[in-house]
Amino acid sequence: MRFLLSQELEPGMILGRDIVSPGHSFMLKKGVALTSDYISYLRSRGYLGAYITDSDSEDINVEDPISFSTLTEGITAVQNCDMEELMMSARQIVADLSKMKQLSIDIFDLRSFDDYTYHHSVNVAVYAVAVAMYMGLPEEELVQMSQAGICHDLGKQRIDIDIINKPDKLTDEEYAEIKNHPQYSYDIIKDNIELAAPVKQAVICHHENENGSGYPFGKEGSEVSLLTKILHAVDVYDALITRRPYKEPCAPVEAFEYLIGGEGILFNEEVVEAMRKVIPAYPLGTEVKLSTGEKALVVAHTDDPLRPIVRLFHDKCIINLNKDINADIEIVSEHFASTDNTGAVERLNEDRQAVKAKPLDIMLVDDSLLSLQQTEGALSEDNYHLIPLQSGLAAINYIKKNGAPDLVIMDIEMPTMDGVTAVSTIRNMGYDDLPIIFLTSKNTREMVLKCRTVNAKDYIIKPVRPAYLRARVAIALDASLER
Numbered sequence: 113m114r115f116l117l118s119q120e121l122e123p124g125m126i127l128g129r130d131i132v133s134p135g136h137s138f139m140l141k142k143g144v145a146l147t148s149d150y151i152s153y154l155r156s157r158g159y160l161g162a163y164i165t166d167s168d169s170e171d172i173n174v175e176d177p178i179s180f181s182t183l184t185e186g187i188t189a190v191q192n193c194d195m196e197e198l199m200m201s202a203r204q205i206v207a208d209l210s211k212m213k214q215l216s217i218d219i220f221d222l223r224s225f226d227d228y229t230y231h232h233s234v235n236v237a238v239y240a241v242a243v244a245m246y247m248g249l250p251e252e253e254l255v256q257m258s259q260a261g262i263c264h265d266l267g268k269q270r271i272d273i274d275i276i277n278k279p280d281k282l283t284d285e286e287y288a289e290i291k292n293h294p295q296y297s298y299d300i301i302k303d304n305i306e307l308a309a310p311v312k313q314a315v316i317c318h319h320e321n322e323n324g325s326g327y328p329f330g331k332e333g334s335e336v337s338l339l340t341k342i343l344h345a346v347d348v349y350d351a352l353i354t355r356r357p358y359k360e361p362c363a364p365v366e367a368f369e370y371l372i373g374g375e376g377i378l379f380n381e382e383v384v385e386a387m388r389k390v391i392p393a394y395p396l397g398t399e400v401k402l403s404t405g406e407k408a409l410v411v412a413h414t415d416d417p418l419r420p421i422v423r424l425f426h427d428k429c430i431i432n433l434n435k436d437i438n439a440d441i442e443i444v445s446e447h448f449a450s451t452d453n454t455g456a457v458e459r460l461n462e463d464r465q466a467v468k469a470k471p472l473d474i475m476l477v478d479d480s481l482l483s484l485q486q487t488e489g490a491l492s493e494d495n496y497h498l499i500p501l502q503s504g505l506a507a508i509n510y511i512k513k514n515g516a517p518d519l520v521i522m523d524i525e526m527p528t529m530d531g532v533t534a535v536s537t538i539r540n541m542g543y544d545d546l547p548i549i550f551l552t553s554k555n556t557r558e559m560v561l562k563c564r565t566v567n568a569k570d571y572i573i574k575p576v577r578p579a580y581l582r583a584r585v586a587i588a589l590d591a592s593l594e595r
């Protein structure tokens with residue numbers, strides 16, 4: 113079987129895997145021939161795509177990490193917020209994953225807008241347990257990991273669904289309410305004597321970042337457990353690859369670009385590396401385009417997550433991209449990204465309508481011309497008006513004359529005036545809310561703390577991965593990705 117996006121499905125194609133739906137009122141069984149009605153329904157409900165089976169892909173079998181009944185029971189348990197059922201599901205997820213022949217979570221999930229939170233919770237538990245297994249955690253902690261995963265967003269059910277699914281930018285009040293959900297989740301489980309303390313900590317801290325910039329407490333990496341770090345990273349991964357009413361999905365490889373870019377800042381490095389081993393950047397049954405111009409299907413994995421074994425569509429030739437002989441062949445795109453004509457895959461989450469109406473002004477300040485050009489290059493695909501300047505003083509003078517841009521990306525070490533001083537001057541000019549991202553090659557705790565004194569939105573280490581920078585810029589302009 114292979115995965116096709118909703119827009120690529122055609123009547124007559126044979127479904128290669130069951131599709132589950134909210135309340136299970138709509139479910140398509142493996143083997144069914146798609147009709148135009150089924151396809152329109154899947155598209156209208158936000159399903160990303162479906163697995164189909166055809167002559168190109170009939171030998172590709174993607175192993176389900178958990179059984180269909182474990183999945184549906186898990187979704188129902190989350191939906192009903194039934195602690196007894198949740199505990200059983202958490203154990204069942206561990207039991208199912210232990211039976212996998214190869215610990216590799218290849219399945220693109222098939223879910224609609226409607227059951228996002230429920231389905232997301234089960235997915236996060238699956239990813240988290242798989243990562244914890246790979247990292248060698250003992251059985252007892254695997255169960256705790258699973259419990260934390262399945263319970264982490266229970267508190268979202270206390271938040272108005274219209275805020276959760278709002279397609280537009282959230283107001284400050286709405287975002288503040290979203291940020292209460294780890295506390296709400298914790299409140300639901302805190303008195304449950306069957307849940308161990310590490311589970312409760314992971315749940316309340318699942319939005320904390322390595323550098324202390326997360327919520328609700330602003331704890332740093334050293335203050336939270338490994339379970340919490342795993343939960344945090346896989347939670348963001350699952351959010352990135354999912355289509356939501358307010359954002360398009362990232363391809364897995366793009367999501368990993370983001371996670372790797374955030375290593376040591378948002379995410380724990382070992383956790384991200386373990387994720388790369390068990391969650392393939394190019395899952396089995398994914399269509400890719402090669403630098404040779406040929407289209408191919410991913411048929412097996414290798415030690416390098418970015419260089420799988422593929423089979424060409426046109427002559428069925430097998431190519432192991434991880435062999436030296438094929439070193440000059442690259443995967444240039446995944447159909448996932450290339451068919452998205454809105455360009456939204458990399459935009460993550462900002463209010464596209466508003467951006468289209470008027471490009472946002474982003475000021476880039478860096479004394480190194482090369483650095484400036486790299487930042488400009490990374491942001492050039494998006495619809496921004498970029499204002500490159502080479503010193504803090506130039507930035508201050510520009511703002512005095514023209515007013516503030518929508519965002520400033522500021523280098524720190526500059527010869528005449530350092531970035532933190534420049535920002536502090538700009539703040540003193542009355543621009544208290546102007547979002548600032550510091551971009552620097554210095555990754556020290558002192559520097560992070562210094563940046564915090566001037567209320568920086570973000571702190572990014574150079575050299576930065578373009579996908580990570582674009583995503584962080586989108587978040588600085590609109591934090592709703594983090595909902």
Ligand SMILES: [Fe+2]
Nearest residue numbers: 264265293318
């Ligand atoms: Fe959450």
Ligand SMILES: [Fe+2]
Nearest residue numbers: 232264265347
């Ligand atoms: Fe979550």
